[in-house]
Amino acid sequence: MIWETILLAQREIRRNVLRSSLTILGIVIGVAAVITLVTMGDGATAQVREQISSLGSNLLSIRPGQGFHGPGGARDAAANFDIKDAEAIGRDVSGVKAVAPMSSQMTQAITGNRNWSTTVTGSTNGYFQVKDWPLVSGRQFTESEQNAGKAVCVLGSTVKKELFGSQDPVGNSIRLKTLSCQVVGVLASKGQSGFGSDQDDVVLIPLRTFQRRISGNSDVSYIYVSARDSGSTEKVQADIERLMHERRHIKEGEDDDFHVNDMQEIMSTLTGTTRILTALLGAVAAVSLLVGGIGIMNIMLVSVTERTREIGIRLAIGARGSEVLMQFLIEAVVLSSFGGVVGIVIGLTGAAVGASVMNMPFILNSGIVLVAFLFSAAVGVIFGYFPARQAARLDPIEALRYE
Amino acid sequence: MKETAANHLENPTNGNQKHLIEFESVTRVYGTGLASMRALRGINFYIDAGEFVAVMGPSGSGKSTCMNILGCLDVPTEGAFRFDGVDVGKLTPDQRALLRRHYLGFVFQGFNLLNRTSALENVELPLIYRGASRAERRRQAMEALAAVGLNGWETHTPGELSGGQQQRVAIARAIVTHPRVLLADEPTGNLDSARSREVMELLTSFNRERGITIVMVTHEADMARYAGRRIHFLDGLIDNSHESPGSPGISEV
Numbered sequence: 001m002i003w004e005t006i007l008l009a010q011r012e013i014r015r016n017v018l019r020s021s022l023t024i025l026g027i028v029i030g031v032a033a034v035i036t037l038v039t040m041g042d043g044a045t046a047q048v049r050e051q052i053s054s055l056g057s058n059l060l061s062i063r064p065g066q067g068f069h070g071p072g073g074a075r076d077a078a079a080n081f082d083i084k085d086a087e088a089i090g091r092d093v094s095g096v097k098a099v100a101p102m103s104s105q106m107t108q109a110i111t112g113n114r115n116w117s118t119t120v121t122g123s124t125n126g127y128f129q130v131k132d133w134p135l136v137s138g139r140q141f142t143e144s145e146q147n148a149g150k151a152v153c154v155l156g157s158t159v160k161k162e163l164f165g166s167q168d169p170v171g172n173s174i175r176l177k178t179l180s181c182q183v184v185g186v187l188a189s190k191g192q193s194g195f196g197s198d199q200d201d202v203v204l205i206p207l208r209t210f211q212r213r214i215s216g217n218s219d220v221s222y223i224y225v226s227a228r229d230s231g232s233t234e235k236v237q238a239d240i241e242r243l244m245h246e247r248r249h250i251k252e253g254e255d256d257d258f259h260v261n262d263m264q265e266i267m268s269t270l271t272g273t274t275r276i277l278t279a280l281l282g283a284v285a286a287v288s289l290l291v292g293g294i295g296i297m298n299i300m301l302v303s304v305t306e307r308t309r310e311i312g313i314r315l316a317i318g319a320r321g322s323e324v325l326m327q328f329l330i331e332a333v334v335l336s337s338f339g340g341v342v343g344i345v346i347g348l349t350g351a352a353v354g355a356s357v358m359n360m361p362f363i364l365n366s367g368i369v370l371v372a373f374l375f376s377a378a379v380g381v382i383f384g385y386f387p388a389r390q391a392a393r394l395d396p397i398e399a400l401r402y403e
Numbered sequence: 404m405k406e407t408a409a410n411h412l413e414n415p416t417n418g419n420q421k422h423l424i425e426f427e428s429v430t431r432v433y434g435t436g437l438a439s440m441r442a443l444r445g446i447n448f449y450i451d452a453g454e455f456v457a458v459m460g461p462s463g464s465g466k467s468t469c470m471n472i473l474g475c476l477d478v479p480t481e482g483a484f485r486f487d488g489v490d491v492g493k494l495t496p497d498q499r500a501l502l503r504r505h506y507l508g509f510v511f512q513g514f515n516l517l518n519r520t521s522a523l524e525n526v527e528l529p530l531i532y533r534g535a536s537r538a539e540r541r542r543q544a545m546e547a548l549a550a551v552g553l554n555g556w557e558t559h560t561p562g563e564l565s566g567g568q569q570q571r572v573a574i575a576r577a578i579v580t581h582p583r584v585l586l587a588d589e590p591t592g593n594l595d596s597a598r599s600r601e602v603m604e605l606l607t608s609f610n611r612e613r614g615i616t617i618v619m620v621t622h623e624a625d626m627a628r629y630a631g632r633r634i635h636f637l638d639g640l641i642d643n644s645h646e647s648p649g650s651p652g653i654s655e656v
Contacts, residue, residue: 004531015519313515316476317529317576318504320497396476400515 002330009331012303013338023299024339026292027379031340031372033285035347036354038368041278043351043360045271050361052267054190054199058097058227059130059263060237062089062244078257080219083207085247089225090126093239095232098129101220103210109159109203111174116162120153120176120203122210130226138170138185141206149208151181156202157189174203179213181205233262286375292339293379300332300387311391312399325392332384333377340376344369422449423583423616424473428482431468442468444639445482452583455610455617457627460636466620467588469636473618474507474586475499487583504532508577508615512589514569516561522548522572523557529580547579548572551605567598571605578609585609587619591626603629 013020064078086101104121125140127133138154145152153174160169169183190199211218227236237260244250244258304311311324348364355362431443443465450456460466471477472484476499478492485491486506491499508529509515516525526544535543548557551571561569570590577585587606591599607629609615621627635642 309515310517313517314528314532315500316474316503316509316515318500318502318507318532320500322497323532397471400511 002326005327005330006334008327009334012331013335019299020335023296024292024335024342026295027289027336027339027376028292028343028346030285030287030289030292031343031376032347032350033288034282034372035344035368036350037281037285038278039348039351039363039365040354040358040360041274041281042363042365043355045274045278046363047360048270048274049267051192052263052270058230058233060225060227060233060240061261061263062223062225062240062258063221063261064258079248080221081223081258082218082220085244086124086126086220086223088243088247089223089240092243093225093236095228095236095239097226097228098126099226100124100126100130100224101207101222102127102224103207103215103219103221105210105214107176107214109163109174109176111163111169111172114163116159118156118159118201118203120205120210120214122205122207122214124207127204127224130224132226133190134188135185136188137168138183140185145184146206146208149206149212151179151209151213152184152205153181154185154187154204155183156187156200156204158198158200159203160186176203176205177214179205179209181209230264233264237262289375289379292376293336293383296332296336296380297383297387300328300384301390303331304328304387304391307391308394308399308402311394312396312402315394315396316400321392324394325388328388328391329381329384332388333380336380336384337373337377340373343376344372347372421451422485423452423487424450424618425485426469426472426482427485429469429472429479429484430481431465431472431477432480441639443472443479446639446641448634448641450616450618452616453610453614454632455607455630456619457630457633458618458620458636459622459624459627459633460642464636465639466636470586470588470618470620473584474509475502504529505580506583508580508582508585510570510573510577510585510587510590512592514561514566514573514593516569516572516576518562519560521558521560522553522564522575525561525572526575526579529576533580543579544575547575550578550609551575565598566594567601570594570598570602574602574605574609578613578615581613582615584616584618587617589620589622591621591623596625599623599626 062081064080081101083101086099090096090099100123102121102123104119106117107120109116109118109120121127124146128135128140135154136157140154141152144150153176155163155169155174163169163174164172169186171183173180173182175181187200187202187204192198205214207220225236225240227233240260241256244260245256248257250256314324314327315321348369352362354360426446426448428445428447429443430441430445433440433442446465446469458466458469468477472479472491475486475491475494478484478499483490483492486502489502491502494502503509516522517528523541523544526547527540530540530543545557548554551574553568553571553575556564556568556572559568561572564572570593574590577587585606590606591602594602603626606617606619610617617630619626619630627633635644
């Protein structure tokens with residue numbers, strides 16, 4: 001009986017194709033909007049997460065100053081670290097996998113007739129570990145190169161491309177300011193960071209070389225620490241803070257003049273933000289689903305009036321009120337869920353196109369697809385009920401007489 | 404066990420009645436107070452199974468009201484209308500719908516077929532509500548269409564059929580469920596005399612060969628002559644001066 005009614009409803013809908021399509025347009029647009037926005041929102045969230053985790057695994061960064069939240073100027077007043085701070089962290093804090101003291105400066109990298117403006121970073125071999133960053137060719141620094149401050153460098157893939165094209169640069173030399181250094185390795189490509197900068201646009205040299213030949217002082221601008229496992233970053237962070245209080249002579253109650261950032265914290269903040277945005281956009285789109293539902297109710301009411309005589313015939317030959325109600329309700333549900341399916345198809349197509357245009361991952365969220373479908377069917381039930389009840393309550397005698 | 408209307412109802416009254424249809428002091432009042440209109444003023448009659456009865460009378464005489472009550476579409480204000488012993492006035496609308504579904508067939512003056520729906524599907528319609536399977540519906544509907552002489556017209560929609568053909572589709576729809584009573588409301592009112600005769604002959608044959616009780620409203624004396632008995636309405640009462648004494652069931656032609 002239900003199956004018969006669905007077939008019947010489908011025939012009624014096909015009988016007036018133009019009107020049926022206009023009726024479901026609201027639902028189609030609503031569902032498509034929800035699906036597109038939520039799917040692309042999921043893609044954006046995943047992208048942010050991926051980019052942040054590409055910065056390194058279980059990463060903590062220690063910077064002088066009061067971090068992101070401090071008042072302006074505090075950072076300038078704070079003393080920089082030096083290499084002994086990094087060594088102390090590696091020695092005294094448990095649960096640390098690797099430590100990389102770092103200093104950076106913008107500079108020109110020159111080879112032959114090519115030059116490229118890039119960031120030169122001085123660090124130790126710990127850099128490769130904390131950043132979880134393998135080499136595609138060549139090698140890391142040797143112990144003696146690091147200790148003696150030899151003129152050697154490892155290139156990021158962008159710098160390698162700009163200076164050497166497709167050639168292998170290992171063994172060649174480049175000039176940084178007045179320093180001529182030999183290329184010993186090339187880093188794998190990492191792509192954009194979560195903050196929009198090109199992580200591959202970097203030249204890495206030993207920290208000591210950087211201090212002597214580039215910056216001319218013994219400062220370390222920041223220290224990256226990688227915790228041994230993701231569960232222990234909080235403890236490692238607390239231990240580092242305690243150690244730094246000691247080393248920088250900060251008494252209890254005094255403000256810190258350094259800040260330890262946990263990348264996981266940043267990640268959850270950023271992904272939380274994109275999630276909230278996605279939810280808000282989805283909610284706005286859901287409103288158009290309601291509007292679509294009202295459109296269905298409107299057309300169903302017209303349909304009931306138009307088909308008064310048909311309803312009279314059905315009642316006369318023995319249909320119960322509940323069966324007439326069911327017929328119109330199912331018609332509304334078939335309409336709205338068909339609109340939902342069309343909307344899902346359009347929405348997913350839109351999201352796929354949008355994702356490829358914006359260079360984001362396309363993540364099929366089957367949950368939201370299911371929810372959108374059920375929601376559109378529910379819209380049919382809710383907004384189809386009133387017209388269907390009107391139909392079921394018709395007096396067969398009056399209905400048969402209706403012209 | 405013989406199938407009775409009571410079998411299909413939740414609260415059957417007693418089924419020991421002689422007559423298939425009984426009207427006992429039936430009144431029907433529309434509206435209330437000063438504006439009220441007494442369409443039926445206490446009528447008594449019965450119809451036996453297998454009869455072919457013509458209901459006649461001028462407009463406003465109460466015959467349409469009587470047919471609505473007979474068709475279980477309306478209920479008496481006072482008095483009792485009993486169908487196969489069941490007091491229809493005491494039934495719920497759903498129970499009356501079941502009575503219509505299982506025991507009654509309707510033929511209307513204006514045919515009342517579903518537009519843009521094939522003859523076959525129109526005839527299948529009552530079977531859908533009886534829960535017949537698709538194959539069973541098709542078979543019975545084809546049979547009913549053949550019985551009214553519409554072999555080969557199954558796929559035509561009402562718009563593609565003549566008035567006489569449409570009325571025959573309507574008759575096929577009414578008899579496809581093998582009803583006990585067929586109610587015809589001026590079935591020839593929209594047809595010329597030749598088509599009218601065809602329709603009346605069809606009705607007569609179903610009455611004789613299948614024993615379907617027929618109650619037909621008509622204005623035309625020619626058509627009423629096909630019936631075995633005539634009931635005349637006048638001002639909400641039965642006008643006995645016309646009552647024909649003929650035995651039930653057999654037409655005079």
